[in-house]
Amino acid sequence: MSNIVDPxxxxxxxxxxxxxxYRKLESFDKxxxxxxxxxxxxxxxxxxxxxxxxxxxxxxxxxxxxxxxxSTNMLHKxxxxxxxxxxxxxxxxxxxxxxxxxIDLAVAYFLFVHIKDAEGFIGEVNRILKEGxxxxxxxxxxxxxxxxxxxxxxxxxxxxxxxPSHIEKYLDYFWFKWERFDVYEDxxxxxxxYRAIKT
Numbered sequence: 540m541s542n543i544v545d546p547x548x549x550x551x552x553x554x555x556x557x558x559x560x561y562r563k564l565e566s567f568d569k570x571x572x573x574x575x576x577x578x579x580x581x582x583x584x585x586x587x588x589x590x591x592x593x594x595x596x597x598x599x600x601x602x603x604x605x606x607x608x609x610s611t612n613m614l615h616k617x618x619x620x621x622x623x624x625x626x627x628x629x630x631x632x633x634x635x636x637x638x639x640x641x642i643d644l645a646v647a648y649f650l651f652v653h654i655k656d657a658e659g660f661i662g663e664v665n666r667i668l669k670e671g672x673x674x675x676x677x678x679x680x681x682x683x684x685x686x687x688x689x690x691x692x693x694x695x696x697x698x699x700x701x702x703p704s705h706i707e708k709y710l711d712y713f714w715f716k717w718e719r720f721d722v723y724e725d726x727x728x729x730x731x732x733y734r735a736i737k738t
Contacts, residue, residue: 549696
């Protein structure tokens with residue numbers, strides 16, 4: 540039997556092994572997510588940067604770049620893999636530590652599964668984005684967390700399944716203009732990618 544741990548503990552445990560899951564994680568979006576990044580923005584934030592799996596792609600389109608994550612071990616890996624990046628250790632389920640209307644692009648790649656209060660989180664993203672700023676994120680079709688291993692320890696990271704129609708209702712509530720891109724595998728959706736603009 541596997542213990543269920545919170546995201547902070549889970550990703551601190553799993554930081555050494557996370558990179559081995561890149562291929563599996565990328566199979567959800569089949570390369571479509573990064574195609575939706577804008578050509579150039581001022582300030583961008585990677586919310587839930589982890590070990591920096593998509594950091595270089597976001598850095599490439601931004602003049603200023605910040606990465607946030609709840610796991611200090613993942614942030615250490617990010618520095619190891621990507622060098623000098625401005626990083627912030629933060630629990631994004633409560634607040635995003637940036638000034639209101641200070642961000643041009645907010646990216647949340649594979650993060651929503653670990654966000655308990657989706658409406659509150661979307662409200663925070665809306666707060667930090669400038670008018671016309673972009674919120675790019677995805678939802679994955681995962682109703683149960685996978686069993687992970689770190690050494691001899693087996694565990695699951697506490698996850699939340701957010702119904703897409705609920706997320707869309709929250710986007711509407713905060714007056715985002717949004718579009719959705721569905722990724723399918725064998726006639727079933729595996730990922731829904733959202734590009735939302737603050738109006």
